[in-house]
Amino acid sequence: MIAALTRSRLFLRVMMGLAMVxxxxxxxxxxxxxxxxxxxxxxxxxxxxxxYAALLHDEQxxxxxxxxxxxxxxxxxxxxxxxxxxxYILSRFKRFRGRMLFSGMVMAPLVMPEIxxxxxxxxxxxGMEQMFGWPQRDVQTIVIAHITFSTxxxxxxxxxxxxxxxxxxxxxxxxxxxxxxxxxxxxxLPLMVPALLSGWLLAFSLSLDDLVITAFVSGPGSTTLPxxxxxxxxxxxxxxxxxxxxxxxxxxxxxxGLGALKxxxxxxxxxxxxxxxxxxxxxxxx
Amino acid sequence: MIKQVRFLGSPKPGEGRxxxxxxxxxxxxxxxxxxxxxxxxxxxxxAAVSIPPYxxxxxxxxxxxxxxxLHFGNYHFLLTDPEYVIAYLSSxxxxxxxxxxxxxxxxxxxxxxxxxxxxxxxxxxMLVIMPFxxxxxxxxYAWIGILxxxxxxxxxxxxxxxxxxxxxxxxxxxxxxxxMVYAYLPFMVLPLYSCLEKMDHSxxxxxxxxxxxxxxxxxxxxxxxxxxxxxxxxxxxxxxxxxEYIIPTLLGGADTLTIGTVLWNEFFGNRDWPVASTVxxxxxxxxxxxLMLLQHFQSKDEPS
Numbered sequence: 311m312i313a314a315l316t317r318s319r320l321f322l323r324v325m326m327g328l329a330m331v332x333x334x335x336x337x338x339x340x341x342x343x344x345x346x347x348x349x350x351x352x353x354x355x356x357x358x359x360x361x362y363a364a365l366l367h368d369e370q371x372x373x374x375x376x377x378x379x380x381x382x383x384x385x386x387x388x389x390x391x392x393x394x395x396x397x398y399i400l401s402r403f404k405r406f407r408g409r410m411l412f413s414g415m416v417m418a419p420l421v422m423p424e425i426x427x428x429x430x431x432x433x434x435x436x437g438m439e440q441m442f443g444w445p446q447r448d449v450q451t452i453v454i455a456h457i458t459f460s461t462x463x464x465x466x467x468x469x470x471x472x473x474x475x476x477x478x479x480x481x482x483x484x485x486x487x488x489x490x491x492x493x494x495x496x497x498x499l500p501l502m503v504p505a506l507l508s509g510w511l512l513a514f515s516l517s518l519d520d521l522v523i524t525a526f527v528s529g530p531g532s533t534t535l536p537x538x539x540x541x542x543x544x545x546x547x548x549x550x551x552x553x554x555x556x557x558x559x560x561x562x563x564x565x566x567g568l569g570a571l572k573x574x575x576x577x578x579x580x581x582x583x584x585x586x587x588x589x590x591x592x593x594x595x596x
Numbered sequence: 597m598i599k600q601v602r603f604l605g606s607p608k609p610g611e612g613r614x615x616x617x618x619x620x621x622x623x624x625x626x627x628x629x630x631x632x633x634x635x636x637x638x639x640x641x642x643a644a645v646s647i648p649p650y651x652x653x654x655x656x657x658x659x660x661x662x663x664x665x666l667h668f669g670n671y672h673f674l675l676t677d678p679e680y681v682i683a684y685l686s687s688x689x690x691x692x693x694x695x696x697x698x699x700x701x702x703x704x705x706x707x708x709x710x711x712x713x714x715x716x717x718x719x720x721x722m723l724v725i726m727p728f729x730x731x732x733x734x735x736x737y738a739w740i741g742i743l744x745x746x747x748x749x750x751x752x753x754x755x756x757x758x759x760x761x762x763x764x765x766x767x768x769x770x771x772x773x774x775x776m777v778y779a780y781l782p783f784m785v786l787p788l789y790s791c792l793e794k795m796d797h798s799x800x801x802x803x804x805x806x807x808x809x810x811x812x813x814x815x816x817x818x819x820x821x822x823x824x825x826x827x828x829x830x831x832x833x834x835x836x837x838x839x840e841y842i843i844p845t846l847l848g849g850a851d852t853l854t855i856g857t858v859l860w861n862e863f864f865g866n867r868d869w870p871v872a873s874t875v876x877x878x879x880x881x882x883x884x885x886x887l888m889l890l891q892h893f894q895s896k897d898e899p900s
């Protein structure tokens with residue numbers, strides 16, 4: 311019996327270990343070979359940082375990076391607003407007409423194939439431009455598209471945070487005469503700050519990463535970094551791309567990843583840990 | 597348990613609420629729902645050398661009569677052209693195989709994390725989600741370096757003398773499967789984990805007290821209880837995988853046909869927007885069922 315138990319435990323450990331190798335080996339290989347001097351990407355010659363230097367002089371890459379950052383900041387901020395409202399509505403307004411439709415529309419972009427969202431948004435923009443003369447295809451159309459797909463992620467984070475905030479706190483404020491707007495801005499919003507931060511970071515990194523939707527809705531003057539990378543990568547391996555990839559992995563993967571992951575796994579564990587902890591916190595000042 | 601939040605300050609209860617809902621609702625109506633209508637409309641047009649490159653459905657004659665011309669030819673074309681039929685079937689197969697393999701790998705991983713010491717669960721789960729945060733494009737690109745003829749795997753196997761000729765493992769169906777399983781694994785592990793973690797482990801103890809062997813207890817207790825997680829994970833992998841474009845393009849071969857690549861080529865290569873729209877509409881129709889199923893499972897999962 312005990313032998314069997316440890317054997318199954320061992321099996322699970324081995325599977326977990328292999329999965330981690332599977333998940334991380336490709337990322338590590340990119341980082342390691344970005345310091346390879348040879349033009350032949352997978353044949354190691356010697357340590358060098360020359361591809362990073364080349365990167366700094368690549369005007370196309372630098373320009374695209376600037377546009378990508380601009381789009382990411384704008385769309386992350388936009389999806390923070392729309393996503394916070396959507397998450398709040400889904401979490402606090404349990405019954406209203408069209409709730410099913412609303413939650414479907416908010417959450418569908420989580421799984422909707424990007425290629426469908428890309429073509430449908432582009433055709434909408436083209437149709438709107440014909441009818442109203444707006445919008446031109448440039449940064450603004452990319453931002454609108456990115457807000458539309460990354461709002462779902464913000465909404466999920468906000469919703470799970472709200473599930474951990476005791477409603478009686480908001481009810482108490484209202485009983486004491488606070489208006490709904492005051493309750494939201496003075497009570498609910500401050501309690502959501504960690505979720506808002508990780509929602510913004512998540513939207514930021516999703517925007518920075520998006521290729522397919524951007525390819526459809528971008529205009530000639532608004533080439534983002536993933537579009538540049540993709541056009542280079544299609545031609546084969548490129549050591550400069552390894553260096554660029556390493557920079558992106560370190561920047562996005564570590565800075566935004568670590569901060570937001572904390573709430574992500576809290577979200578999964580929320581039912582167990584979040585609620586009692588919050589109640590404790592919330593009860594004492596009241 | 598949760599009573600509706602009442603708006604004491606507003607003149608009519610629910611008046612302010614309506615305005616709060618209106619904003620995001622309109623946003624998604626305009627930028628998510630209406631676009632599908634536009635795609636459906638343009639799928640009934642034909643390509644033309646103009647800007648935008650399709651024939652408008654509605655035209656006005658001089659004598660103020662309106663002509664509406666709907667072409668259903670694209671749909672007929674889609675159903676009869678073997679290239680499209682093959683693309684659809686192989687996309688469905690890719691997505692199904694990906695969902696199955698990620699389930700086979702992801703289940704033990706999720707189960708292992710859910711049954712490990714409580715203080716290790718968070719960090720382990722974090723390790724699984726972390727790759728999702730780094731660029732998708734770059735992670736797929738990494739596999740080119742690993743799988744190509746003088747890539748990491750082949751170099752390693754050649755140096756150990758196990759093989760004399762490099763294995764042909766890039767730019768074919770195998771590479772597409774590897775890339776898709778790799779990219780979608782976290783989507784499977786997360787819902788499985790949250791399902792397995794909530795499970796009451798005293799049930800397993802009871803089963804073993806009653807003499808059930810671990811395997812028997814797993815099959816008759818853990819597995820049935822985790823079905824919601826299995827369904828949710830499979831759908832979260834299957835639905836986006838059907839329309840995947842980047843992986844088949846970078847890792848697939850010349851003969852790799854998927855809906856994603858076909859749509860992309862019609863749109864950007866042939867500039868045939870109506871046919872590309874038709875391909876998209878057919879894909880949406882295909883996904884309506886799985887999407888409804890997912891929505892059903894998620895709304896059931898919600899508290900209250």
